[in-house]
Amino acid sequence: MESNVRMKVIYPCTILHIRKYLKSKAFKITETYNMYLEKTLPFIKSLPEERTLWVTKILNKQAEQDDVIILDEDEKDGFVLLPDSKWDRTNMTNMYLLAISKCPIICIRELSSDHIPLLKNIKSKTEEIVKGKYGIEADQLRMFVHYHPSYYHFHVHIVHCDVEPTKAMIAGHSHLLDDIIDLLSIDSNIFKNRALTFYLNESHPLLTLLKRQE
Amino acid sequence: MESNVRMKVIYPCTILHIRKYLKSKAFKITETYNMYLEKTLPFIKSLPEERTLWVTKILNKQAEQDDVIILDEDEKDGFVLLPDSKWDRTNMTNMYLLAISKCPIICIRELSSDHIPLLKNIKSKTEEIVKGKYGIEADQLRMFVHYHPSYYHFHVHIVHCDVEPTKAMIAGHSHLLDDIIDLLSIDSNIFKNRALTFYLNESHPLLTLLKRQE
Numbered sequence: 001m002e003s004n005v006r007m008k009v010i011y012p013c014t015i016l017h018i019r020k021y022l023k024s025k026a027f028k029i030t031e032t033y034n035m036y037l038e039k040t041l042p043f044i045k046s047l048p049e050e051r052t053l054w055v056t057k058i059l060n061k062q063a064e065q066d067d068v069i070i071l072d073e074d075e076k077d078g079f080v081l082l083p084d085s086k087w088d089r090t091n092m093t094n095m096y097l098l099a100i101s102k103c104p105i106i107c108i109r110e111l112s113s114d115h116i117p118l119l120k121n122i123k124s125k126t127e128e129i130v131k132g133k134y135g136i137e138a139d140q141l142r143m144f145v146h147y148h149p150s151y152y153h154f155h156v157h158i159v160h161c162d163v164e165p166t167k168a169m170i171a172g173h174s175h176l177l178d179d180i181i182d183l184l185s186i187d188s189n190i191f192k193n194r195a196l197t198f199y200l201n202e203s204h205p206l207l208t209l210l211k212r213q214e
Numbered sequence: 215m216e217s218n219v220r221m222k223v224i225y226p227c228t229i230l231h232i233r234k235y236l237k238s239k240a241f242k243i244t245e246t247y248n249m250y251l252e253k254t255l256p257f258i259k260s261l262p263e264e265r266t267l268w269v270t271k272i273l274n275k276q277a278e279q280d281d282v283i284i285l286d287e288d289e290k291d292g293f294v295l296l297p298d299s300k301w302d303r304t305n306m307t308n309m310y311l312l313a314i315s316k317c318p319i320i321c322i323r324e325l326s327s328d329h330i331p332l333l334k335n336i337k338s339k340t341e342e343i344v345k346g347k348y349g350i351e352a353d354q355l356r357m358f359v360h361y362h363p364s365y366y367h368f369h370v371h372i373v374h375c376d377v378e379p380t381k382a383m384i385a386g387h388s389h390l391l392d393d394i395i396d397l398l399s400i401d402s403n404i405f406k407n408r409a410l411t412f413y414l415n416e417s418h419p420l421l422t423l424l425k426r427q428e
Contacts (some may be wrong), residue, residue, distance in 0.1 A: 144385055161413050179386075182409045194397060197390050
């Protein structure tokens, strides 16, 4: 019998994890590229390197190597594909994978048409292996990118399109990989030209910085 | 004591309502503007007028006038704001309103920079009245447009940003009003130039039409 209850234990648990699971009020922010350059980017650069150490370790083959589904070591278009901790790895309609780019792109704001080969590489190789390994067709997948993400090393979320919706998949926090590729092919600077609207929890350190700027 | 259970009775109930609430498999479609012109638009035009008769009646002041919150009769930038049937009209964090444009714009594909005044009018007047009437600040609102919508007369959904996420708010079905205004101000033809990726249920009549075309 399949279990209907799943418990997640986070250890060691930091203040960041606690913030992530506390119910807190959200506020809408419309961030222009200038706001990104003046407030967001300095904030991202001020974050301690330890915050993405786990990513670096995976990319350098120092951690979680047993879990790796794809390791494409190309310096420009390479990426690592592995299961997200949210997936129990048994129920296919809950499938949740992460594709982390080899190249240290900070976030969606840094993407240009130069990154289309990387994005297409993530899309096609992931679609292929997910079909072969889990029997899930490409048109059953939802691939998306968060802005703002919980860590600033470019990565793509891959879920079965029947996964129950969460706030993390909502328009304004989530951008479909297909849309990103398409928009970049129309305008290489679209993520510098456009404003991005999203909702930040009151506990998010960027909120005060950006709210003052609007 | 506030009730935790809400029952929705739909009467008379059509096959469209039943389809909407049945759990069914979804498939990803990436629709180019050519696919829109060749398949989607003829499909929309083939729909019986009765499908949007309720909208016409509201706009012509023949129905639901007691519910109307804003009636801006400007032929170009006007709209009607009223509560959505999903809202119980008491719980503010479940607030759900609809803004229906006076001008018969079919859907997001038909928008150009000419519509920015309409979109900004919907945004600013709705923000103002929601603050005055319900005490909800503008930065607590999520305004979005569906593609594909359930009826093809341009309308904007307005919810409190704390409303529980549903599939209808997910990236790929939902486009933030702020993003639409911003993208149109960068490229008046963006919704003709870009492909739109979304997920259609197997029961949606457009699925077969578009799937064959991809």
